[in-house]
Amino acid sequence: xxxxxxxxxxxxxxxxxxxxxxxxxxxxxxxxxxxxxxxxxxxxxxxxxxxxxxxxxxxxxxxxxxxxxxxxxxxxxxxxxxxxxxxxxxxxxxxxxxxxxxxxxxxxxxxxxxxxxxxxxxxxxxxxxxxxxxxxxxxxxxxxxxxxxxxxxxxxxxxxxxxxxxxxxxxxxxxxxxxxxxxxxxxxxxxxxxxxxxxxxxxxxxxxxxxxxxxxxxxxxxxxxxxxxxxxxxxxxxxxxxxxxxxxxxxxxxxxxxxxxxxxxxxxxxxxxxxxxxxxxxxxxxxxxxxxxxxxxxxxxxxxxxxxxxxxx
Numbered sequence: 271x272x273x274x275x276x277x278x279x280x281x282x283x284x285x286x287x288x289x290x291x292x293x294x295x296x297x298x299x300x301x302x303x304x305x306x307x308x309x310x311x312x313x314x315x316x317x318x319x320x321x322x323x324x325x326x327x328x329x330x331x332x333x334x335x336x337x338x339x340x341x342x343x344x345x346x347x348x349x350x351x352x353x354x355x356x357x358x359x360x361x362x363x364x365x366x367x368x369x370x371x372x373x374x375x376x377x378x379x380x381x382x383x384x385x386x387x388x389x390x391x392x393x394x395x396x397x398x399x400x401x402x403x404x405x406x407x408x409x410x411x412x413x414x415x416x417x418x419x420x421x422x423x424x425x426x427x428x429x430x431x432x433x434x435x436x437x438x439x440x441x442x443x444x445x446x447x448x449x450x451x452x453x454x455x456x457x458x459x460x461x462x463x464x465x466x467x468x469x470x471x472x473x474x475x476x477x478x479x480x481x482x483x484x485x486x487x488x489x490x491x492x493x494x495x496x497x498x499x500x501x502x503x504x505x506x507x508x509x510x511x512x513x514x515x516x517x518x519x520x521x522x523x524x525x526x527x528x529x530x531x532x533x534x535x536x537x538x539x540x541x542x543x544x545x546x547x548x549x550x551x552x553x554x555x556x557x558x559x560x561x562x563x564x565x566x567x568x569x570x571x572x573x574x575x576x577x578x579x580x581x582x583x
Contacts (some may be wrong), residue, residue: 290352291553294320299335301353302354306563306574312353319344324370326377327417327460327503327546336378336398337369346370346382346396353415359396372411373420374460374546379438381423383410389425391439402439403465411454416463417503417546424482426468432482445482454496460503467509467525468503469496475511475525488525498542502549512539512554518568531568 289305301313302308321338331352337344344364349356367386378395386409389402409428421438429452434446441495451470459465464481472495474487494513502508507524516536521528534554545551552569564571 274441278429281346284467287325287330288547288551290325292325292333292335292353294323294324294335303352305565310353311503315347315353315356319369319438324380325417326372327374329377332372332395334370334372334382336382338365338385339369341499348396355444362390362399367411369413371415371423373415374417376420379415380421381425381439382413383413384426385410387568389413389439393438400439405433405439405442412456414456415459416458417460420461422458422463422481423469424458424466424468425458426456428452428471432456432468434482445450448476448482448485451476455498455541457499457501457509459501459506462506465501465506465524467499467501467511469499469511471497471514475499491519491525491528497540498554500542500544500552502544503546505550508544508549510542510544510552512542513515514538514540518542519555534568534571535561540543 288331288497290303293300297317298488299312300366301310301312318337318340323333323335327334327523331350333349344367346359346362348359365384368383370380370382373379379393381389381391383389387407388404390399392399393400408430411426411428413423413425421436423435425433429450431450432448433442434445435442451473453468457466465479467475467477469475473490473494474489475496476487478485495515497512497514499509499511508522510518510520512518516538518531518534518539519528539554542552544553551565553563555561557572560570561574563574
């Protein structure tokens with residue numbers, strides 16, 4: 271079987287929580303609780319312009335999905351039972367939503383952003399929310415939330431700085447020392463929030479072990495059009511990154527050395543996620559509507575196909 275999605279440069283929406291996953295896009299909504307051995311077609315959620323979805327890793331039945339666009343109904347949707355039932359959060363403004371993240375340690379703590387606009391936060395699962403307008407309207411591309419402290423978060427934008435917070439965006443820091451880049455992905459290690467990796471277009475993989483006070487450009491991996499990266503929760507030295515030139519790279523020592531996987535095909539890979547509990551479970555997708563999954567760290571893999579999607583979790 272296959273699950274594929276059409277990647278848009280600013281659509282970053284693949285994630286894993288073991289065998290619990292959700293696939294949305296082009297008006298379709300599919301879920302699984304056994305790693306796609308069986309699939310549930312959520313017909314009651316179809317025909318929306320779905321943009322992104324997030325799963326709480328500690329409580330995978332808790333999920334949030336975004337409807338995007340500039341016209342029509344565009345609400346955040348939440349569930350606590352894996353989409354058997356759901357709530358459209360009509361109290362939150364309709365907007366051109368771009369991305370959402372859920373804390374692993376507290377599923378009520380969530381952050382979302384509107385494309386080319388503001389970051390929104392909640393500490394009660396979107397019953398109430400706060401617009402962090404003072405941070406400014408930016409071309410946000412991805413947000414990561416620490417698993418150990420839900421108020422430690424990092425956001426990146428195209429043509430901007432890495433922004434970090436330790437209090438859930440009440441205050442924040444622009445990491446100007448790293449420089450303004452076309453960032454497209456940021457990952458925080460679930461077991462150590464100081465270990466983070468960011469990637470950008472036409473640049474190097476950039477890593478930190480102290481929350482961006484200092485950083486290292488991994489020049490040994492090479493300059494590339496990086497588009498996604500992920501960090502293992504059980505071993506922060508295990509990481510994977512993808513570029514739009516068609517390659518998947520993995521490391522087991524924090525990018526001191528690395529392996530390039532050429533057996534996957536030279537496709538325009540655009541998004542990758544690693545399961546927080548088992549680093550061998552990974553998923554990648556590309557703009558050519560191909561999605562691959564592995565449970566052995568890419569020694570073997572399976573191509574999923576169930577249509578043409580814009581978001582996978």
